[in-house]
Every structure is written in C-alpha cells, then in structure tokens.
Amino acid sequence: MDNLLSMEHLTTSEIYELVQRASAFKHGTQNANSYEDTFVANLFFENSTRTKSSFLVAEQKLGLKLIDFETNTSSVQKGESLYDTCKTLEQVGADVLVIRHTQTNYYEELQTLNIPVINAGDGSGQHPTQSLLDIMTIYEEYETFEGLNILICGDIKNSRVAKSNYQSLTALGANVMFSSPENWKDDTLDAPYVDIDEVLPTIDIVMLLRVQHERHGESETSQFEVQQYHEQFGLTQTRYEQLKDQAIIMHPAPVNRGVEIEDTLVEAPKSRIFKQMENGMYMRMAVIDNILQTRGETTK
Numbered sequence: 189m190d191n192l193l194s195m196e197h198l199t200t201s202e203i204y205e206l207v208q209r210a211s212a213f214k215h216g217t218q219n220a221n222s223y224e225d226t227f228v229a230n231l232f233f234e235n236s237t238r239t240k241s242s243f244l245v246a247e248q249k250l251g252l253k254l255i256d257f258e259t260n261t262s263s264v265q266k267g268e269s270l271y272d273t274c275k276t277l278e279q280v281g282a283d284v285l286v287i288r289h290t291q292t293n294y295y296e297e298l299q300t301l302n303i304p305v306i307n308a309g310d311g312s313g314q315h316p317t318q319s320l321l322d323i324m325t326i327y328e329e330y331e332t333f334e335g336l337n338i339l340i341c342g343d344i345k346n347s348r349v350a351k352s353n354y355q356s357l358t359a360l361g362a363n364v365m366f367s368s369p370e371n372w373k374d375d376t377l378d379a380p381y382v383d384i385d386e387v388l389p390t391i392d393i394v395m396l397l398r399v400q401h402e403r404h405g406e407s408e409t410s411q412f413e414v415q416q417y418h419e420q421f422g423l424t425q426t427r428y429e430q431l432k433d434q435a436i437i438m439h440p441a442p443v444n445r446g447v448e449i450e451d452t453l454v455e456a457p458k459s460r461i462f463k464q465m466e467n468g469m470y471m472r473m474a475v476i477d478n479i480l481q482t483r484g485e486t487t488k
C-alpha cells in the first residue's frame with residue numbers, strides 16, 4: 189500500500205493480508221520490523237483517545253521516531269493551512285503522516301505530498317483503520333465474512349465507521365443492514381433499513397454507533413431524547429437476550445453508556461468493545477509496516 193485513505197481503495201486480498209499481519213503481531217508469530225531513522229507525525233485536528241494512543245504505541249513498537257506535533261501549539265493556530273502544515277513536516281523529515289481532520293475528504297488536497305498519509309478519520313467520510321480493526325475482530329470470531337448478518341445501528345448519516353464498514357464488509361460477503369432514526373439515514377448507502385426488534389434473533393454482529401452530537405446542529409441536539417432513543421435503537425437487556433448464543437456486540441467507542449447501549453452490557457460476555465481497542469493497536473502496526481515496506485524504508 190502506498191497510503192491508506194479509504195476502505196474503497198483496498199482490495200479484499202489486501203484486507204486479508206492486513207488481518208493476517210496484525211494477527212501475527214498479536215500472537216507473536218511474526219516479529220515486528222524495527223525501522224531505522226524513520227520519522228512519523230500524528231496530526232489530530234479532532235479529539236481522539238483510542239486511535240491516537242494506539243497509533244502512538246504501534247509506532248513505538250515499530251521503532252519509529254515521533255515528531256512532536258500538537259495542533260493547539262502549532263502554527264495551525266496562526267492560520268497555516270493543512271497542506272502547508274503537512275508539506276512543512278515532509279520537508280523537515282517526516283516519512284509518514286497519520287491525520288485525523290474534521291473535513292471530509294481532507295486528503296484530496298494532499299495528493300502532491302511525497303510521503304504517505306494514513307487517514308485516522310476524515311469528518312463523516314472514512315475511518316479505515318477502525319474498519320480494519322473491526323474486520324479483524326469479526327474474523328477472530330467467525331473466520332469468514334460470507335453470509336454473516338451484520339446490523340449497524342444508530343447515527344448512520346454522520347458516521348465514518350458506518351460508511352467504511354458498509355463498503356468493506358459488503359465486499360467481503362457479509363449482509364450489512366442498518367437501523368436508524370429517519371433523520372440519521374444515509375441514502376447514499378445501498379443497505380436495507382430494518383426494524384431492530386424484527387431482525388435481532390438472526391443477527392451475528394450488532395454494531396452500535398455513537399450518537400455524534402458534535403456533527404448535529406443546535407436544534408437537533410436540543411430535540412434529542414436520550415430515553416426515547418435508547419428504547420427505540422439502543423441495546424437493552426431485553427434485546428441482548430434476543431441475540432443468538434454466538435452473536436457479538438461491537439461499538440467503535442467512545443460509548444455513551446445508557447444511550448447506544450445499556451451500561452451493564454458494555455462488558456457483557458457478548459461484547460467485544462474492549463477487544464476492538466486491543467486489536468486496533470496491532471492493526472495499526474500492520475498498516476504502518478505495510479506502507480513502510482512498500483516505500484522501502486530501512487529496518488535494523
């Protein structure tokens with residue numbers, strides 16, 4: 189891979205290769221490369237706990253040298269553009285950039301950079317490393333995607349996780365369906381919208397999405413009724429009991445406990461929410477390693 193911007197750019201064989209590489213790192217069956225004099229900068233223009241910290245651990249496990257960059261102490265505060273910021277980091281020696289930005293498709297303006305970009309989330313566009321870690325988590329359970337019934341539930345319209353996963357899981361052979369309030373449907377995606385209570389007993393994976401208030405207008409946020417949403421679209425104990433024995437629950441997190449999912453179910457036996465976070469670090473190692481190998485970076 190030359191970079192990682194969108195799940196649409198990955199073939200299914202590239203996805204399987206990344207899952208295998210991440211899994212080999214996780215189980216210690218493949219030693220991680222240690223890169224020599226290879227520099228990375230993490231540019232997070234939007235808040236993050238999981239993605240940022242797992243990239244930082246992955247980078248250090250691969251021996252990368254970190255360029256200290258924080259948006260709030262950088263010249264971004266003086267109005268420097270995204271392109272000029274990235275070009276500057278390239279010129280001072282960055283070999284790879286990890287970027288999260290509020291702007292959907294921000295990476296289109298970075299096409300003339302000479303170093304790879306890894307998209308850590310662009311607005312409501314894509315979140316490819318989240319999708320890859322979700323795919324790894326599903327593969328650990330089922331060792332296939334063919335014919336799996338996957339219900340993605342919640343704020344579809346604003347969710348980069350829903351878009352990335354819809355594209356990749358459909359390509360891998362899963363039956364992806366959505367459940368969402370009317371105002372959060374996304375008609376650009378071709379999956380059927382279903383009634384959560386009708387399909388739940390047939391579902392293999394239920395993936396809950398965070399309600400993304402930061403992408404809603406003021407009036408939408410003020411009209412949002414937590415209890416009503418939880419009753420209509422949340423995973424309650426009653427719904428949990430409708431799930432198949434082997435079914436699993438996923439959520440990209442951060443979780444709004446008591447909104448998308450009942451508090452006590454976050455660590456229930458069927459939940460893989462914290463497993464997703466663990467897998468995220470190994471998947472990010474695999475993505476960086478793949479890109480640096482393609483680029484011919486020197487290892488020790």
Ligand code: CP
Binds near residue numbers: 235236238239318442
């Ligand atoms: N899932 C996810 O992207 O979490 P963060 O926003 O904490 O990185």
